[in-house]
Amino acid sequence: MLRTLGVFIARHRFTSLLVWACTIAACVATALFGITGESLFQRLSSAGPTVEGDASQAADLLQGNDGEDTVSLSLLVHGVDLSAPDLAAILTAATTDLTEIDGVSGVADPLAVPPLPDGAPNPAAVPLLAPDGTGLLLNVQMEAPDGDLSGELLGEVEDRLAVAAVDVRQIEPGATVEVGGTPLLVESLVAVAEADLRKGELIALPIALLVMLIIFGGFLAAGIPLIGALASIAGALGALYVFSYLMEIDTTVLNVITVIGLGLSIDYGLLIVSRFREEFRALVERAGDSEARSERHERMLQAVGVTVDTAGRTVLYSGLTFAIATVGLLVFEPTIIRAIAIGAVSVVLIAILTALVLVPALLGYFGERLVKPGLLTRVPGLGPLLTRFGDVAPREGVFSRLTRRVQRAPVLVSLGGIALLLLLGSPALNITVASGGADAIPKASTQYGFVAALNHYFPLATAPLVQLVSDTDEGSAAAWASAVATLPNVTGTTPPVEVNGYWVSRVGVEQNEGPAVVREIRDDRPDFENWVGGTDAASVDYVDSLVVSAPWAALIIAGATFLLLFLMTGSVVVPLTALVISVISLGASVGILVWGFQEGNLAGLLDFDADTIAGVDPLVLTLVLTFGFGLAMDYEMFLLARIKEHHDAGESTRLAIVTGLQSSGRIISSAALIIVIVFAGFATGNLLQMKQIGVALAVAVLLDATLVRTIVVPAVMTALEKGLWWAPRWMHPIHARFGMREKSREPAATTPGPVRPRRRDGSGRPGCPAARRCRPTAGR
CATH class of the missing domain: 3.30.70.100 (Alpha-Beta Plaits)
Structure with a gap:
């Protein structure tokens, strides 16, 4: 189906591009100008995450029911x-x-x-x-x-x-x-978010183009992934505009969805273009220079079809894995997290469509020009450099040599790499999860001066951090307030005043100690009906809500990822090792997040006040774990697809790991470098939440593409090579019916590598485990 789709899109490229151009224009016009006169940016809000709980009940009681x-x-x-x-x-x-x-x-x-x-x-x-x-x-x-x-x-x-x-x-x-x-x-926070979005794109896109110029050696091939990324962003903005009528869209949602769409689209476009050049070169070399122009055109269409059937299938599985990881966010109660989940699923689906439809249409349009040396390769001194770092890996290279060294002592290397990841993640043991308050207002906001002056000069006019609400007599309410005043980290309480028939007292707390005070008050409540409210109490309710839902989200994400990896590999060992290694790698990124923000070590570099940060924002932590896991699985799919391809071609497990990493290493490293640049560009913005998300995800991708993918994963897979492809017998029919595998096609197309070895039994049938002889299959 995918191969047929690729050939069809390439053959009808002009129609496909026209449809995409109209769709993108409609999405951009809708986002910028709206349908009802309001643009997407005008429909954004910044209310912050809320959940049902003690604090929200207290707020509802004090607000009254006057209907106005x-x-x-x-x-x-x-x-x-x-x-x-x-x-x-x-x-x-x-x-x-x-x-x-x-x-x-x-x-x-x-x-x-x-x-x-x-x-x-x-x-x-x-x-x-x-x-x-x-x-x-x-x-x-x-x-x-x-x-x-x-x-x-x-x-x-x-x-x-x-x-x-x-x-x-x-x-x-x-x-x-x-x-x-x-x-x-x-209004000011929306303006800051819009400015951060422009700034991040202005930083990320030119550098991403430079990296792809080095990879592809020409503007034409390098520009196609960027066109796909811009189309994904436009589609995401249009989707968010539609969703703004169904739910409240926070400013954070816009930036998070944009950066995810930008990074994934470039990754997928990079993989598709690179594989097309590889496939087309192989077909042209096999046919020779004497081939007629019409025949070369058919070869080009065939190359597009094979590309979509191979790299496109990897993109499809990778995107679905990321989308399923994001769907796990829907089990959480806060509207902002659900909005991010729906937006992220939308942008991932759009990124998959651009990779499987828009990019092949561009490949069909530019065709042979994509495999010819670009103008940059003719620049003296630059040509050899671009050739050295090209997108098609040679038979032997840095990654194959590194993998062979790793394979000399796989157990020792595995333990050493995991130990290093655990060391980087050790600061996470001291993590404090707390919602941001005044620290969430960036200095770039036009309201920063007002908020700072209000908090400093008019403490009673600000929203209380902690307040006591009770339905009793004044004497009992005063006694409760006096008892609370004696608790640690409490600076004092105000005499109870009557509001809407309830007695209310404000509780003063030491900086960043409000959540701890709230928990202590709730642990020892008086006999009469009472509520503990305030912004810090709402933060506690929010965190508790996430903690309750987190196991279900983790179960959904892990289960779906395991299933997809099994369908891809036919093994239960590979998915289990991938899940464990990804969790350890994510722990390292969370450790850097705690070290940099909670402990304030990145305050000078990223320009924020460490004293105002009580801990890691729960929204940030949730998104970093979810999106970080999705990106880790993204590169896992890139790597496993090539390893499985070589293994199915008859190579031993150990050799398939070497050739698979050599085949995919350059693309994984290049894609990771680009996405690190994207996240780092958005980390330079003014919104503190985006700083934290950008830094944590950049670190997660950097670790995953270097230490994890090139050292730990090859070492662990080699250490487990004897049982790496094992699965229970009852699961074999499931993989045979629904699994991802290369379909029968004309030989074309893989990275040049060692000659395919045959089994001792002479069968050489793809996918035959080395541990046993393959039985001939009747009727095939």
């Missing part, structure tokens, strides 16, 4: 004399103008709230006043039915507050004056 959804903007002023008449006049004029705007439900001016009879500040105004008496917040509530805030209303309120800010600066030039709120914060 509102959001707010604030004018923050600090460092002024609150008794100054000019300040009061500015605030009064602003309040008057703001209340006349249609959609403004209320304006809270703390200077207009009369004090208590004894002269003390009114409790309603306390959160809006700075404790040092030199600052205030003018808070404006705007109607947002079902959370949908009018852009026109937001603009009017923001403009009027900006005018008031200018007036305040004129009477007190040294004052801190900021306008901010949740709507502006979301």
Whole structure:
């Protein structure tokens, strides 16, 4: 089927390319301009992950059921004399103008709230006043039915507050004056995400092109994988726009999906183009130069068909493995993780389509020009270099020599490589999983100054880290707050106040110690009905939700991967070793993540404040483990496909490992180098979560393509060579019916290697285990 598809696409290349061009244009136009007037970037949100739990119940109780959804903007002023008449006049004029705007439900001016009879500040105004008496917040509530805030209303309120800010600066030039709120914060984070996306692509794409120029020696062959990558990104943006009407799409989702689509598409395109050049050269060399032009065209179509049937099948299995690993994320409760899962599955499917349909169409269009030496090979001094690092591996090379050295002491090398991975992963033993708070607001955000000033000068106006909510009498609530105040890492508690019929106390905690305090409070609850809320409590609920679902996700991912690898190899030993080695390798990348971010060793290089990081973000950890595993299996498929191909051709297991790694080593190394560049480019952005994801996945791919794929895997497979292809008898019919194998075709096409050895029994039948004689199969 795949071979037929490849030939069909190459033969009808113009129609295929026209359909792709229209599809890509439609996806780009939809993402940038939208269908209802809103672009994809305008539909993004930044609400953060939430789950059902104690904290969400507390928030719902305190929010009330008045049926009116509102959001707010604030004018923050600090460092002024609150008794100054000019300040009061500015605030009064602003309040008057703001209340006349249609959609403004209320304006809270703390200077207009009369004090208590004894002269003390009114409790309603306390959160809006700075404790040092030199600052205030003018808070404006705007109607947002079902959370949908009018852009026109937001603009009017923001403009009027900006005018008031200018007036305040004129009477007190040294004052801190900021306008901010949740709507502006979301807008700023979306802008940062969009800027990071452009920056990452501007860094990654040119360097990726340079690497592929070295591999292919010409712009034509090097450009095809990039065209496929750009098509995948466009398709991903269009898919995300559609999904934005079905679920909330966070800014993180956009960047994660884009970087995954970019990396996988380049990998798959690289594999397809490289295999085509190999197959076409072999067919042309066999036919000779005297072949007619029409016959050479048929040879080209045949090469495309064989390429899609071999490398395309590897891409299909590899992509399905990655997609299944991503599907495991759907068992988690947070909407953001499910959105990433759906987006990732979409972009992987699009990457597979570009590799199996778009790239073959381009191969059919450019045909013979792809195998001719590029212009760069004619540059003096550059030609030999490009020839040396070409995409088609020679009979003998670095990888074959390295593998033979590894095979001299496979057990010792296996133990040494695994020990090194465990050493790199040792910092993970001290991992602390904690959701990001203020550290998630990058300095590049236009709201960074507002958020920083709000947290510093107006602690009571910020969302509480920890709060006590109870349905009891005031005395019992006060006693509970007093008991909590004596706990370690608690700096104090406020007297309970009544909100919507419930008693509420804020709990002050030491920096980064909120989750531990929440767990300690919940371990010793009072007898009356109570809830522990706040942002740190929500973080605890979020982490606990992930922990509960993680075993199911791991079971789905491991089981599906095992099945696909079995169908590919016919062995149960190969999938088990692949799973174990990948887990150890992922542990090493998590160790680097802990060392770099939680322990702050990469703070200077990547420009973040290590003191604000409580631990590894659970979202980051989940995505790194899932996508890291998918990428590891990606390269495992690349390698195993060639090893199995050589083994099925009659080579011994030991020799197949040597020739398989020599055949695939260059492509795996080149693909890994490109994807490391992609992840590193996005790690230079401003969003801390993307920094962590980029660094961890870059390390995971780097380790996997160097230490794991070229040393540990060949050593382990050689050590297990006698039983490497073993499977229970009852599984043989399953593999025979559904397994991945090379179909019967004209001989073409593998990397030049040793002459195929025959079995002692003279059969030489592909796939015959060396440990026993093959029985002839009747009717074949």
